[in-house]
Amino acid sequence: MTYSPPHPGSLVAFAIVALVAGGFIALATVDGGKPALLSISPYLVQVLTFSVIQAALSTLLSLALGIGLALALARRSFTGREIVLAVLGTTMVIPTIVAVYAVFAIYGRSGLLAEALRFFGWDGSFSIFGYPGILIAHVFLNGPFVARITLDALRQVPAEHWRLATAFGFSPAQIFRHLDWPVLRAELPGLAGLVFLLCFKSFAIVLALGGGPSRATLEVAIFEALKIDLDFGRAAWLALIQLAICLSLTAILNWAFARAPAGHTLRAPVSRPDIENRRLRIIDAVILAIGALFIAPLALSVLDGLRHVPAVLDADFIEAFATSLAIAVTAASLACLLALALASAARRRRVALKSPRIAALYDFLPSTLLAVPPFALTAGLFLLIRRFADPSQAGLILLPLINGLAALPFAYRYIAPRLLTAEERYGRVAASLGITGLSKLRLMDWPVLKRPLGAGFALAMALSFGDFGIIALFGGAELRTLPYLLYERLGAYRMDEAAAIGLLIVLAAFLLAHVSGRLSHAGD
Amino acid sequence: MLAIEKCRLTWPDFEADYTLNVEAGALCAVVGPSGGGKTTLLHMIAGFEKPESGTLTLNGQSLLPLEPSKRPVAIVFQDHNLFPHLTVAENVALGLRPSLRMTPEERRAVGEMLEAVGLSGFEKRRPGEMSGGQRQRVALARALVSGRPLILLDEPFSSLDPGLRRDMVRLVGELRRRRPVTIVMTIHTPEDVADLADQMAFVAEGRVIASGPPAAILNGPLASRIASAVSDS
Numbered sequence: 032m033t034y035s036p037p038h039p040g041s042l043v044a045f046a047i048v049a050l051v052a053g054g055f056i057a058l059a060t061v062d063g064g065k066p067a068l069l070s071i072s073p074y075l076v077q078v079l080t081f082s083v084i085q086a087a088l089s090t091l092l093s094l095a096l097g098i099g100l101a102l103a104l105a106r107r108s109f110t111g112r113e114i115v116l117a118v119l120g121t122t123m124v125i126p127t128i129v130a131v132y133a134v135f136a137i138y139g140r141s142g143l144l145a146e147a148l149r150f151f152g153w154d155g156s157f158s159i160f161g162y163p164g165i166l167i168a169h170v171f172l173n174g175p176f177v178a179r180i181t182l183d184a185l186r187q188v189p190a191e192h193w194r195l196a197t198a199f200g201f202s203p204a205q206i207f208r209h210l211d212w213p214v215l216r217a218e219l220p221g222l223a224g225l226v227f228l229l230c231f232k233s234f235a236i237v238l239a240l241g242g243g244p245s246r247a248t249l250e251v252a253i254f255e256a257l258k259i260d261l262d263f264g265r266a267a268w269l270a271l272i273q274l275a276i277c278l279s280l281t282a283i284l285n286w287a288f289a290r291a292p293a294g295h296t297l298r299a300p301v302s303r304p305d306i307e308n309r310r311l312r313i314i315d316a317v318i319l320a321i322g323a324l325f326i327a328p329l330a331l332s333v334l335d336g337l338r339h340v341p342a343v344l345d346a347d348f349i350e351a352f353a354t355s356l357a358i359a360v361t362a363a364s365l366a367c368l369l370a371l372a373l374a375s376a377a378r379r380r381r382v383a384l385k386s387p388r389i390a391a392l393y394d395f396l397p398s399t400l401l402a403v404p405p406f407a408l409t410a411g412l413f414l415l416i417r418r419f420a421d422p423s424q425a426g427l428i429l430l431p432l433i434n435g436l437a438a439l440p441f442a443y444r445y446i447a448p449r450l451l452t453a454e455e456r457y458g459r460v461a462a463s464l465g466i467t468g469l470s471k472l473r474l475m476d477w478p479v480l481k482r483p484l485g486a487g488f489a490l491a492m493a494l495s496f497g498d499f500g501i502i503a504l505f506g507g508a509e510l511r512t513l514p515y516l517l518y519e520r521l522g523a524y525r526m527d528e529a530a531a532i533g534l535l536i537v538l539a540a541f542l543l544a545h546v547s548g549r550l551s552h553a554g555d
Numbered sequence: 556m557l558a559i560e561k562c563r564l565t566w567p568d569f570e571a572d573y574t575l576n577v578e579a580g581a582l583c584a585v586v587g588p589s590g591g592g593k594t595t596l597l598h599m600i601a602g603f604e605k606p607e608s609g610t611l612t613l614n615g616q617s618l619l620p621l622e623p624s625k626r627p628v629a630i631v632f633q634d635h636n637l638f639p640h641l642t643v644a645e646n647v648a649l650g651l652r653p654s655l656r657m658t659p660e661e662r663r664a665v666g667e668m669l670e671a672v673g674l675s676g677f678e679k680r681r682p683g684e685m686s687g688g689q690r691q692r693v694a695l696a697r698a699l700v701s702g703r704p705l706i707l708l709d710e711p712f713s714s715l716d717p718g719l720r721r722d723m724v725r726l727v728g729e730l731r732r733r734r735p736v737t738i739v740m741t742i743h744t745p746e747d748v749a750d751l752a753d754q755m756a757f758v759a760e761g762r763v764i765a766s767g768p769p770a771a772i773l774n775g776p777l778a779s780r781i782a783s784a785v786s787d788s
Binding site: 189190191192194195197198199200201202205209210212213216301 | 598601602603622623624625628629630632634635636638639640641649650653654
């Protein structure tokens with residue numbers, strides 16, 4: 032019997048599972064494994080209630096805005112429409128800490144809205160903390176995302192269906208019923224689940240805009256347990272509960288709402304027959320105006336920082352920029368390498384070994400990382416590595432590692448399908464010619480893979496570069512990233528400098544996202 | 556009679572200029588190379604494309620001023636004819652009443668038409684639960700139930716295997732005997748309809764190059780071009 036070494040993807044999968052499990056075990060056993068769930072149950076109920084309510088409201092409002100915008104944009108063409116679409120696409124990569132700045136800049140006590148109201152003689156006051164600020168930030172980040180995804184889905188309606196609608200003389204209501212609604216019905220559950228998951232796990236926005244300990248998501252509660260109370264047992268329980276909830280939701284999203292491939296049509300696109308309807312024109316104009324009034328000021332608020340850029344280009348900034356860049360490059364490299372190994376293992380299982388169920392497990396593993404609370408994982412891993420390494424240097428190891436794992440699901444989505452495409456195209460030829468291993472990678476896979484790999488790398492970098500997550504645990508005078516610097520400036524009410532830093536972060540994220548988009552849409 | 560006279564359409568990269576007459580009640584098979592303008596011809600008759608000049612009449616009535624939904628024309632495409640969220644009966648009923656609020660007579664008509672295409676008992680099924688051939692039968696039933704005198708079939712059976720394709724062509728022949736309609740049908744494989752068609756038109760480069768009885772077209776001077784177009788497509 033010959034021994035065959037395990038596939039690198041199997042080792043990666045095992046390492047990820049071991050890392051997550053080890054982190055949790057370390058966290059749960061640090062206090063001797065006391066069953067602390069009962070003692071935190073009233074607090075837990077409060078945190079869960081708030082998390083669910085804010086996430087549900089954020090989801091509802093994001094879907095309402097996003098779907099309204101998508102339908103209006105599907106029906107209308109106007110000068111600048113492409114710019115609007117680009118803006119909708121880019122809000123997905125706006126770092127949450129920049130969104131926090133934008134909410135303060137527009138809706139804060141000294142924000143643009145308050146200034147405008149005072150100009151008209153209003154002398155009242157309002158607080159952005161709590162639900163208003165959280166909902167505004169969440170809807171700002173997720174509404175355009177929903178709009179973009181829904182619009183792309185609406186474009187998949189076969190041209191033949193539009194021609195039939197024209198031939199049958201469908202009314203606007205019948206068009207909605209027979210063409211738009213089936214698309215929305217297919218998209219909504221998945222989109223709602225994803226937005227809910229993102230808002231349920233929200234950290235930076237709730238931490239900065241929550242306005243007090245009574246308004247914490249599980250993610251914030253874990254952070255507070257670790258950073259403020261040093262209560263590792265409580266953090267472990269909260270993390271397990273979050274993991275269970277998010278994992279269940281991720282599993283449902285992954286399997287229950289897997290969509291059939293979009294209908295393939297070779298016919299040229301046709302215009303919708305409902306664009307001439309007068310009532311719809313008015314409705315669309317109102318929706319587009321509401322969307323513009325809500326999104327544009329927030330999206331453009333960082334432009335105010337342009338004037339202050341020279342003032343922030345000091346040694347702190349340079350150091351933070353270099354740290355962010357180094358972390359982002361390392362995290363993106365890690366994410367792409369892990370994704371490549373896992374995708375390769377999935378492909379081998381699916382094609383060569385004919386075991387699609389095991390391949391599906393490889394596909395599912397990156398998605399499960401979305402459900403793992405990064406603070407709990409970080410704390411657990413910190414407890415593990417402090418036995419072997421200098422704890423003061425832990426941040427330098429854990430930041431790229433956790434960011435890399437967080438970016439893995441996104442990198443995987445770029446890489447895995449193309450790796451399968453390469454196999455479909457060249458697999459048989461490679462097998463017949465006896466091309467295997469590195470030669471196969473160089474000759475068959477690389478030409479198909481290089482662009483999605485680049486796209487995944489750029490997106491992973493964009494996500495990591497703007498991330499304000501576990502840097503909140505390790506950040507300080509010794510270790511600063513740009514998002515952490517922005518958080519410090521916001522905390523000190525140095526809004527001009529915050530705007531300038533926010534602008535630079537957003538520019539970097541947009542640039543990387545743009546590169547990612549260009550590469551992902553390019554042909555082989 | 557369907558009369559198309561010097562109907563001209565232009566795009567930056569394509570020009571079309573059609574002249575064609577089809578007798579009332581006839582089946583005209585349109586053959587030609589891919590990208591030659593067969594589908595554009597049908598889309599123009601259906602009203603999806605508007606010619607810049609020329610005349611288009613059906614039994615003396617000009618179709619050009621009419622919106623697609625007002626034209627006495629029904630169309631069946633190669634794919635995506637059915638709405639996947641509606642049942643078979645509802646898909647057919649769209650040909651009669653887009654609101655789907657049907658009278659008992661209309662309901663009966665839908666049932667009869669489904670029986671005519673051999674799909675009795677399939678009323679409650681969704682398109683996703685049917686084969687490609689069955690889905691095209693449903694689309695055919697919808698075109699016929701609408702009662703419109705001109706039916707356009709845009710490569711309706713191209714995605715079916717040869718045996719099924721011939722069955723469907725036979726079905727079209729049977730349905731024509733039940734209810735006389737004029738049919739203009741684009742097709743890749745002229746031999747499938749050689750016995751059935753009353754007329755054949757060869758369309759290439761945006762023009763009707765020749766039109767006449769199928770035997771004359773298939774055995775005439777264009778035979779080699781037709782054979783080449785069929786093998787290329």
